[in-house]
Amino acid sequence: MNTIRPEIKICLRNLSKSFGNKIVLDNINLTIQKGESIAIIGGSGTGKSVLLKSIIGLVKPDSGSLRIDGKETSMLTHKERMLFNTRFGVLFQGGALFDSLTIWENIAFGLMQEKKLNKKNAKEKAIQIMSEVELDASVSNSYPSELSGGMQKRVALARAIATEPEILIFDEPTTGLDPVTSNVINDLIIKSVNVLGATAISVSHDIASVKKIADNVALLHEGHFVWQGPADKIEKSQNDYVRNFVNGVSNNQSLPSGRS
């Protein structure tokens, strides 16, 4: 009898990162299956963005192992890393759009750089993706500063999914948006993950969004994952850290050892 075994896409083992005396990630472990959508939650400054940046190679961990598709990424040369990074689509916290590029140029950046599409084809594809994220083609020649925050998030999302990457990284995709726009972005994330069959890692402070977009959740606190579990169990969890997070209590305070 054939049993389908889950495939590990990303595996972190004893990963640590400090800045000066500040320990941000302290021997963390995390396994993400292929096709899984996981949300990383935690208080402000707990290292969620540092973790995402470590996965995409923008931050170099001090120690530990970080494997993607079984390959140890800390061993990659610069050239290998550039090639490797074509697997990622990233929505950075704050959008991080290129101010001096138009909307379609922002979206088409990876299509031209990585996929080597010419300008005409890249623009066509960018406009097609704009319609997928419900952005009107009339703004294709505008600049990011001319768009509202919600529209900029859609552009950032469009840029992240444009190259149809295997791994999608969303750092606070709905922060600062009104509930209606947040819902639109969440639906677009779900659609993108499903259509691409991608593995997704999202950082969010918003429990409603987490429950919507993620299968599983990992809560980061003082350098460690203090709780991991299914997204639909988060509100019923008796774990002190989870309850504090869900109830909006600062996670920066020290708590007794958490219960699951």
Ligand SMILES: Nc1ncnc2c1ncn2[C@@H]1O[C@H](COP(=O)(O)OP(=O)(O)OP(=O)(O)O)[C@@H](O)[C@H]1O
């Ligand atoms: N390049 C850097 N140099 C020095 N310190 C850094 C650097 N990047 C992050 N840090 C520090 O690491 C800690 C974690 O930062 P990080 O941005 O990952 O937090 P976060 O969990 O994403 O917070 P938020 O929810 O506010 O986005 C912070 O104390 C931050 O100041």
Ligand SMILES: [Mg+2]
């Ligand atoms: Mg952050």
